[in-house]
Every structure is written in C-alpha cells, then in structure tokens.
Amino acid sequence: xSELTQExxxxxxxxxTVRITxxxxxxxxxxxxxxxxxxGQAPSLVMYGKDNRPSGIPxxxxxxxxxxxxxxxxxxxxxxxxADYYCNSRDSSGDLVVFGGGTKxxxx
Amino acid sequence: QLQLQESGPRLVKxxxxxxxxxxxxxxxLSSGGSSWGWFRQPxxxxxxxxxxxxxSGRTLYNPSLKSRLTMSVDTSKNQFSxxxxxxxxxxxAVYFCARIGGVATFGGIIHPWGQGTLVTVSx
Numbered sequence: 001x002s003e004l005t006q007e008x009x010x011x012x013x014x015x016x017t018v019r020i021t022x023x024x025x026x027x028x029x030x031x032x033x034x035x036x037x038x039x040g041q042a043p044s045l046v047m048y049g050k051d052n053r054p055s056g057i058p059x060x061x062x063x064x065x066x067x068x069x070x071x072x073x074x075x076x077x078x079x080x081x082x083a084d085y086y087c088n089s090r091d092s093s094g095d096l097v098v099f100g101g102g103t104k105x106x107x108x
Numbered sequence: 109q110l111q112l113q114e115s116g117p118r119l120v121k122x123x124x125x126x127x128x129x130x131x132x133x134x135x136x137l138s139s140g141g142s143s144w145g146w147f148r149q150p151x152x153x154x155x156x157x158x159x160x161x162x163x164s165g166r167t168l169y170n171p172s173l174k175s176r177l178t179m180s181v182d183t184s185k186n187q188f189s190x191x192x193x194x195x196x197x198x199x200x201a202v203y204f205c206a207r208i209g210g211v212a213t214f215g216g217i218i219h220p221w222g223q224g225t226l227v228t229v230s231x
Contacts, residue, residue, distance in 0.1 A: 030215040035155075042204055043155065045219040049210070054219065086155055089215035095168050097145065097157040097208065097216045 004032070004087055004100035011106040012077045020103045022070045022087030030090040032070035034063065037084045037102075046085075047072055074105075082107040110135040112205050112222035119228050120199075126192040130205030130222060137186055138163045142209045144188045145218065146179065148201040156201075160208050161188055200229045 004024040012018035022032050031050060035043035045054050051063040064071045074081055087100040116128035130144065137144065145160035159169035161179040169177050176193045192199060202224040210217035
C-alpha cells in the first residue's frame with residue numbers, strides 16, 4: 001500500500017488548467033516531487049520541492065503544497081502533457097522512498 | 109550530463125536469481141549527498157521503490173523485498189547492482205535505476221532515470 005494517495009485518472013480540455021493532487025501525512029515533513037511518464041518511457045522529473053522546475057520543463061507546470069496535500073498544476077494543458085504522473089516523497093521513517101499510485105492525465 | 113543504463117538478463121526462470129547492473133556515466137557515484145536507487149514497474153501498474161545504496165555501501169531496502177534483495181556498489185567501475193533472489197511471476201517488471209538526490213526535506217528527488225529494462229519471469 002502507498003503512503004501517498006493520488007486520484008487514478010484526471011482529464012482536461014486542451015488549453016485548460018488541471019490540478020493533480022498527492023495526499024499523505026508525511027507531506028507535512030517532506031516535500032513531494034513529481035514525475036511524468038509517457039507510454040513506453042522512463043519517468044522524468046517535472047517538479048521538485050515546493051515549486052521547482054528542472055531545466056527544460058515548461059513554466060505551465062507549477063507546484064504547491066497545502067497541509068498534507070501537494071499539487072501539480074498544468075496551466076494551459078497541451079496534447080503532449082497526456083501521460084501518467086507520479087508523486088514521491090519519504091516514508092514516516094524519513095529513510096525510504098514512497099510513491100503515489102499515479103494519475104493518468106487525459107488531454108481532450 | 110549524468111546518464112544511467114541498466115543491464116542484465118531479460119528472462120529469468122522462477123525460483124532463480126535476478127542480477128541487474130546500473131552503469132553511471134557523465135558523473136561519479138561519489139556525488140555528494142546522492143544515493144543510487146532501484147525501482148520497478150510491473151506491466152500496466154505503478155512505480156515501486158526497491159531500495160537504494162550510498163557510495164559508502166550503506167543500503168536501504170523496501171521492507172517488502174528486504175529478505176530477497178541485495179544491493180552493492182563497484183566504485184572502480186562506477187556501477188551499482190542488485191540481486192533479487194527466488195523470483196516469481198510477480199517480479200516481472202521494467203526495472204529502472206536512478207540517482208536519488210536533494211536534502212532530506214525534499215523527499216528524495218529521483219533524477220535522472222535509466223531507460224529501464226524489461227525482465228520476464230518464465231520457465
């Protein structure tokens with residue numbers, strides 16, 4: 001079982017805004033990080049910490065945290081954003097990595 | 109630019125041992141503050157953390173795999189490895205290696221990832 005909870009699936013109309021959430025008690029101690037995984041590819045980091053984008057990630061991606069819920073927001077979703085998104089953080093011991101179950105984003 | 113590449117058998121028989129190696133290029137295993145992790149993803153399912161190893165050799169394992177999993181590091185080859193014993197069909201997955209960085213409060217930033225290698229378990 002995952003210590004982080006994500007909604008299994010979310011859809012968004014092309015050009016609209018979508019928020020994907022990741023909930024877990026440990027997020028009050030540790031930040032969540034976010035990964036995009038397109039079919040047949042390895043996951044790729046798109047957001048880390050509170051709101052930090054790796055080089056090359058478009059600024060339509062943003063992150064936030066409120067209480068025990070981290071969010072990844074895509075403002076003006078594009079067709080290429082259709083993918084699975086996973087959050088990760090630390091377990092209650094602070095040593096081990098944990099993942100959310102993933103959210104399948106569909107861009108309509 | 110740091111790159112990671114997994115290697116190992118694509119097919120393993122049930123009850124046998126799965127050995128995988130991750131070769132790191134464009135950087136060193138001794139990168140300050142980083143550890144090196146293994147992850148897997150069964151077909152159609154989510155990501156699972158298996159464990160990680162530091163340059164010093166310190167290991168951390170997912171409790172669900174701890175009894176079957178061993179990780180090691182070979183600094184001379186800039187590689188780290190895993191062995192998973194007594195494999196079953198449920199171990200069939202794409203296996204990824206990656207660097208885990210960032211200070212503790214950042215929750216383990218996993219970047220970059222290897223491309224992954226698909227392992228099938230069948231007699």
